[in-house]
Amino acid sequence: MGFLDTLLGRSKPVKPDLDRLFALSTAALTLEAGTGFIPTGLGSVCFRAVEGGAFARMQKDVQELLDAGDGPEVELSTDSYGYTWLLARQPADDLPALVTDLHAVNATLEAGGFGPHLLCSLVGFQGPDAPGAVGRGHGAETRRLALVYLYKRGTFYPFAPLPGDKRDNALELQVRGAVGADLPFEDDLSRWFPVWGAPGL
Amino acid sequence: MVPARYSRERGLTSRVVLTMVLLAVLYGLLVTPFFQVSTLWGLAAVAAVAVLLTAQFRYADNVALWAMDAREVSAAEEPELHGLVERLCMSSGLPKPRVAVADTEIPNAFAAGCRRDRAVVCVTTGLRERLDVAELESVLAHEMAHLAHRDVVVATIAGFPAFCGGLIITTVSGLLLGEGRLAARLAGVVLLPMVALAVLLFPLSQLLNLAISRQRELCADRTGALLTGRPAASSAALTKICAEIESAPTAELRELRPLNGLLTVPARATGRAVADLVSTHPPVEVRVRRLTEVSQRLASGRR
Numbered sequence: 001m002g003f004l005d006t007l008l009g010r011s012k013p014v015k016p017d018l019d020r021l022f023a024l025s026t027a028a029l030t031l032e033a034g035t036g037f038i039p040t041g042l043g044s045v046c047f048r049a050v051e052g053g054a055f056a057r058m059q060k061d062v063q064e065l066l067d068a069g070d071g072p073e074v075e076l077s078t079d080s081y082g083y084t085w086l087l088a089r090q091p092a093d094d095l096p097a098l099v100t101d102l103h104a105v106n107a108t109l110e111a112g113g114f115g116p117h118l119l120c121s122l123v124g125f126q127g128p129d130a131p132g133a134v135g136r137g138h139g140a141e142t143r144r145l146a147l148v149y150l151y152k153r154g155t156f157y158p159f160a161p162l163p164g165d166k167r168d169n170a171l172e173l174q175v176r177g178a179v180g181a182d183l184p185f186e187d188d189l190s191r192w193f194p195v196w197g198a199p200g201l
Numbered sequence: 202m203v204p205a206r207y208s209r210e211r212g213l214t215s216r217v218v219l220t221m222v223l224l225a226v227l228y229g230l231l232v233t234p235f236f237q238v239s240t241l242w243g244l245a246a247v248a249a250v251a252v253l254l255t256a257q258f259r260y261a262d263n264v265a266l267w268a269m270d271a272r273e274v275s276a277a278e279e280p281e282l283h284g285l286v287e288r289l290c291m292s293s294g295l296p297k298p299r300v301a302v303a304d305t306e307i308p309n310a311f312a313a314g315c316r317r318d319r320a321v322v323c324v325t326t327g328l329r330e331r332l333d334v335a336e337l338e339s340v341l342a343h344e345m346a347h348l349a350h351r352d353v354v355v356a357t358i359a360g361f362p363a364f365c366g367g368l369i370i371t372t373v374s375g376l377l378l379g380e381g382r383l384a385a386r387l388a389g390v391v392l393l394p395m396v397a398l399a400v401l402l403f404p405l406s407q408l409l410n411l412a413i414s415r416q417r418e419l420c421a422d423r424t425g426a427l428l429t430g431r432p433a434a435s436s437a438a439l440t441k442i443c444a445e446i447e448s449a450p451t452a453e454l455r456e457l458r459p460l461n462g463l464l465t466v467p468a469r470a471t472g473r474a475v476a477d478l479v480s481t482h483p484p485v486e487v488r489v490r491r492l493t494e495v496s497q498r499l500a501s502g503r504r
Binding site: 048049050051052053054055080081082083116117118119120150151152153165188190191193194196 | 280285293294334335429430431496501
């Protein structure tokens with residue numbers, strides 16, 4: 001934010017670059033090679049429901065857009081903070097299709113002027129099934145991982161939840177090591193915001 | 202494209218510019234007399250101003266927390282508060298401030314900290330009890346808008362001449378009227394011209410300070426409402442906080458009074474008749490009206 005904006009008490013939105021989402025397809029391959037994590041075929045977009053009719057129309061548009069064509073399933077849900085999540089589903093081996101869906105949702109909302117209300121998009125991954133590979137006391141349960149795209153920053157970060165609202169920081173850092181070169185990664189670790197219970201995780 | 206959502210308010214902008222110019226003049230007035238004495242004195246005055254301001258920048262956040270008897274809370278203690286703040290950070294692109302809770306029945310909130318990495322957002326326990334999630338979020342968004350706009354810095358700079366004026370008046374009157382020796386009284390007499398300056402500066406500075414504060418509140422209301430997309434929740438929260446404060450016992454309000462400038466709604470028991478010119482915040486009716494305008498814009502989908 002510039003000095004003048006500070007002086008005048010206004011904030012200026014940054015210009016986001018949605019095309020960065022497409023880098024996820026390559027990153028997923030590197031991730032699998034480096035850590036064994038594979039896509040689940042689930043991904044979601046989080047935005048906040050603004051009061052008023054215009055946003056309700058926009059929400060409908062997005063759903064129709066995704067329901068059209070080959071008919072990918074899209075599920076709407078609202079979390080406890082009042083944010084809306086749009087869950088997209090594609091076959092696990094077709095990550096490019098999922099990324100295209102997520103890009104379409106973001107682009108539609110952005111074109112409608114609701115960019116300021118877009119929060120993040122995420123793509124879900126699951127760990128290798130090898131038993132005993134975890135050794136952190138939660139047995140054979142598959143490890144979950146999400147690569148989260150921060151719309152406002154245009155950066156990615158990993159989120160790996162553990163049972164009991166804990167985060168697997170070691171895994172997150174390991175993921176950064178594996179795919180950090182493929183994606184514009186979020187440098188500021190304090191911005192690796194947790195997304196507990198996000199659809200698609 | 203999005204910028205239209207953050208479109209400027211012409212009237213507000215020009216008023217802000219005007220007050221900033223006046224403030225610059227005030228700072229000039231503060232140091233000019235010293236330059237009249239000699240260049241050395243003038244430079245010393247500038248240095249003193251710089252030192253005092255730096256100290257305020259550095260320690261004001263902790264002083265504010267201490268004055269409110271607030272303590273910083275971790276994400277494990279207050280998952281909901283942290284969750285709300287984090288989401289606001291995600292949608293605004295702001296760095297995450299520290300989160301604190303003050304154990305006070307009166308519902309209110311404030312933001313403090315001049316440095317981005319040390320900034321803190323504080324809510325009272327009374328606020329948490331009385332507001333629902335959407336309203337609580339709108340209050341947090343308002344405080345974070347203050348941080349985004351660097352309002353704490355602005356308030357510190359704007360309040361400084363008044364602070365100096367107050368300091369001079371109390372010091373010199375202490376010298377003159379105190380039990381001190383003759384030398385002290387003589388010093389007081391010598392310093393009398395400074396008192397004249399302070400008496401001139403103090404009210405001017407205070408009025409300007411208050412005007413700036415009111416402008417920044419409206420800016421924060423607006424940005425906060427655009428950030429959450431729910432101006433109605435902001436209005437509801439404002440109205441609730443205001444009603445609570447008006448019905449609260451005076452003794453409790455007195456605890457909050459030193460921080461009036463920082464609070465979401467000032468802790469003023471009465472004051473409907475008091476001229477709007479001398480309050481830190483615009484009247485709630487004005488704020489709610491402005492928020493309704495934002496509401497109408499969002500509803501019409503106009504950008």
